[in-house]
Every structure is written in C-alpha cells, then in structure tokens.
Amino acid sequence: MSGLVIIGTGHAGLTLAREWRKRDPDTALTLVTADDGAAYYKPNLSKALASGKTADELITAAPDKVAADYAAELITGVQVTALDPAAKQITLNDGRHQAYAQLVFANGASCRHIPVQGDAADTVLHVNNRLDYQRFRQQLPDGGHVVIIGAGLIGCEYANDLVAQGYDATLVDPLAWPLGMLLPETVARSLEQALTNAGAQFRLGQTVSRVDHAGAQYQVTLDDGATISADLVLSAVGLVPNTAVAKEAGLATGRGIKVNPRMETSAADVYALGDVAEVGGHVLPYVLPITNCARALAATLAGEPTAVQWPAMPVMVKTPVLPTVVCPPPARAAGEWQMEGGAPDWVARFVGGDGTLLGFALTGAATRERGRLAGETRPPQFAD
C-alpha cells in the first residue's frame, strides 16, 4: 500500500488528515507516529491543571477513533530512521519499509536541551507532548515547587497554571524580562508583575548551572551561586525542528525542512509542515500558521496546487493572570515598539520605518483588540 503517508500525528499531521479526507475519501492514508497516536491539542498541556484534567483526560480522540475518523492505517510507537526519495519509501526503526506516493513530514520539533551540570542533571524534565506531560504530572508532588528553566511563552504558561492551583513556581531566564524574545519590556513587566502577584518568582538575568540531588528534593544552583530547593525542574527553552532524517536524505534544510508556500520540499512528492517546516524562510511553531498550511497542503495533495495565504496571526499566551496576545514582528525586522494604554492593559505596536504595522502585543482588557489589529498588520512575507 502506498498512497499518502504522514509522519506525525500532532496538530499538523491530524489537521492535514482531516482537511485532506474532506477532499479525498478514497486514497490510502498511513499515519506514522512515535507516540501512542491519541489525538490531543498540545497548547492544552500548559493549562491542564486549571482545567482540572489529567494527561489522559486531554485526549480528544483515542487511537482507534483517529484511525477510523480518517480511514487511516495508524502505525504507533515507531521512529522513521531513513527516507529514500528515489525509491519513494521510508524505513522504520522496527525494520519495516513503508512505500508512499506522497510523503509529508509533520514530525514536529524536540525540546532544546541546554547543558546543566550536577548529579541530578538528567532528571530535568522536557515536556513536548502528552506522554512527557504525563511523566511531569506523575512526578509533581501536591503543592510542590517547580523550578522552570526559561521564562518564555511556554515557561510562563506552566508557571501560571502551577501557581493558580496552589503549587510554587520559580522562573529562571538569562534575559532581563519574561517572553524576552517576543514582548517589549513595558508589556512584559506587566505580565511579570501579574505572575509575581499570583505567587510566581522570577530569577531574571540568570541561568541554571547545576541540578543536584538533595534528599527527596533537588538543589538548583544559578550562575551567581544562589541555590533554590525544588521538587521538580522543568526546562522550557524552545524547540529544535526534527530535520535529521530529511537532511540525511539530501533534502534542503535550514533551521527546519525548507519548503515553499506550497509545502514542497526539494524532493519530488515530499512535503513538510508544522514545527518541523521552514516555510518560505519562516519557522512559526504556532497553531494558526500550521492550520493554514495544513489546509493549503490538503488542497495541493488532492490535485489542486495551492500556496498558503498567511494573514497576520496572533498568538494567545495562556496566562489567565494577565491575558496576553502577541503577533511577533518578523525576525530582524527594523522598527520600534510604540506603547499605548497603561499597566496592565497595553496596546504595543511594532512599527516599521515607513509606518507599516509589523506586529503587536496586547495585554489585559486590550486583548479584545486583537482582531482589529491583526487586520491592520502586514502578514509574514515569503522569501523566494
């Protein structure tokens, strides 16, 4: 059996399967995944405590339902180890080969690991999927103290979820303010204040140098020598696209697998989308860009070549202590942040030299402006 083969059953892979099946009910579909194949919505991991859900309760469709809904053969618990684009087949780590007519890499990204010393360095948790999250919850003691490495979007969401449910959280980040890669300082300080008021602690301008066992707990050492006792250490310092198999097969890769706005890689009949893909120069590991790419690719795979149309796509930061929306300006864009409003309800516009709105950030009551501002913001431009 060949047909369409999708590697990965996260938001990218399953959205593609859903959209493609609407157009092609008959062609064979094979879904290959390293995990158990259960459908869940990854952004819900970092708000599961507040929503009162266990890792299992986050499942929106069990594996057999996924297979039935999309009339797919679902191959779970396997890694893809090789791609032969000339023979049009992939190799799995159980030795099987899988032929394809069309192949889609939707195999996501892995948590970035930063080097940490100490005799408990290998206990640091990285949560990138539901099964990782299950381990996190199993190890999280009631009311325990979690040290979170990284005060970016994911780190702040976990901190909010923890402190709101009676846990303690300390965020450590080398940058001077939270979400330092996404938010201007003024806006970020309001979020920092709201999280602090809710019980979170910040150690900014610091990195974690060691994690050591200390009885039933851990001792976390910062680079200034300060120590913190923790019940759990969680690392949330970004994602690295899983490009190894594609790169080994000779596909063009940069930060991700390089694709054009039709999600075509440099190999015939091989496509990529989601966290693994670099679309026209952009790596955007967020829900809206991925959903838009999946819809365009579904049309292309069904015989109607379609380039993705990207509007400006705001990202919701799930920090209920201070709702925050950010539509990040393009990397290395020239321009400046202009502030309106006041703490904690900010409208921050990132304006280019010619007056073009290139991005924005909103907090508190101002988040209801997101639709209007998104309409005024220049969408991401594709590189040739």
Next chain:
Amino acid sequence: MSGQRKWRCLVCDFVYEEALGMPDEGIPPGTSWDDVPDDWTCPDCGAPKSDFEMAEF
C-alpha cells in the same frame, strides 16, 4: 433546547455556550449557534465553525 446548547471545537476542545455567547467578540449572550457568523473562528485555535460539533453535557 434552542438557545441553551453547547458546541465543542474538535481541534482544541474549546466550548461555545449559546447562553454565554462571546461578548468580547461581539456575540451577545443567548446567540444561537446558527446565528454565529459563518466566518467566525475558534478563539483558541482558529478552527472554522464547521469543525465544531454539538456537545453533550
């Protein structure tokens, strides 16, 4: 019962409650699902109306 139904997003589990509406998005409380604009999208994940199903609670 009309006017009191709930609709669940198949993608992200967001629930639209007709009784509550989405005042922040200009949809008043009590707005029937049928009267939610066709171009409305899920506030959490951006999924279209067609990716919602009626939810039993």
